[in-house]
Amino acid sequence: MFSKIVAELDKKVVRMLFESYGITKNCESYIESTRYLLRHVNYDIPKTKETSTVFPSHTDKTFTTILYPNQISGLEFQIRDGQWITLELPPSSFVVLAGEACRGWSNDRVLAPIHKVVLDINGSETRSTIGLFTFIKDDKIIEVAEELVDEEHQLKFKPFVHSDLIKFFATERGLRSQNLLKDYCGV
Numbered sequence: 154m155f156s157k158i159v160a161e162l163d164k165k166v167v168r169m170l171f172e173s174y175g176i177t178k179n180c181e182s183y184i185e186s187t188r189y190l191l192r193h194v195n196y197d198i199p200k201t202k203e204t205s206t207v208f209p210s211h212t213d214k215t216f217t218t219i220l221y222p223n224q225i226s227g228l229e230f231q232i233r234d235g236q237w238i239t240l241e242l243p244p245s246s247f248v249v250l251a252g253e254a255c256r257g258w259s260n261d262r263v264l265a266p267i268h269k270v271v272l273d274i275n276g277s278e279t280r281s282t283i284g285l286f287t288f289i290k291d292d293k294i295i296e297v298a299e300e301l302v303d304e305e306h307q308l309k310f311k312p313f314v315h316s317d318l319i320k321f322f323a324t325e326r327g328l329r330s331q332n333l334l335k336d337y338c339g340v
């Protein structure tokens with residue numbers, strides 16, 4: 154039941170995203186080809202200073218991610234200017250973030266933010282998060298929407314299949330890459 158509700162929230166967000174760029178066609182075909190993965194993670198309190206980062210810096214390889222953390226904060230995001238911000242959330246908040254596949258679809262307009270989880274080593278409660286991760290099935294090739302390409306925004310990425318991007322990520326070159334999409338399907 155919970156996953157159904159969060160998946161509905163995701164669909165709303167994706168429709169809003171397409172609409173915000175004035176894209177009306179094609180949105181439903183992305184939604185119809187979306188696979189949802191729900192994962193629950195508990196983070197134990199780190200015992201030493203060295204282990205305060207319990208989830209290292211990364212970008213999500215999803216299309217979108219929705220996180221539903223408990224009241225223990227710890228989520229940090231790197232914003233465009235390189236600065237790190239700690240997200241302080243009211244209780245029962247959902248956090249929506251874009252993954253690499255969404256960044257690809259948007260021609261690099263939507264930021265797939267680098268983020269990590271850092272816990273207070275003096276904390277006493279376990280951080281727990283439920284995450285909904287979305288992936289586009291192989292029958293749908295992810296293509297930069299034509300509305301997102303113009304004089305100011307040259308085409309940056311060739312069409313790609315989401316699962317192939319993830320396979321590339323798992324290769325030695327992919328794991329070393331500082332710019333996964335550019336290295337995989339950059340124009």
Ligand SMILES: O=C(O)CCC(=O)C(=O)O
Pocket residue numbers: 194208213220222228268269270282284
């Ligand atoms: O636990 C969290 O809040 C974040 C987890 C995360 O970034 C991920 O699973 O990709």
Ligand SMILES: [Fe+2]
Pocket residue numbers: 211212213268
């Ligand atoms: Fe993440």
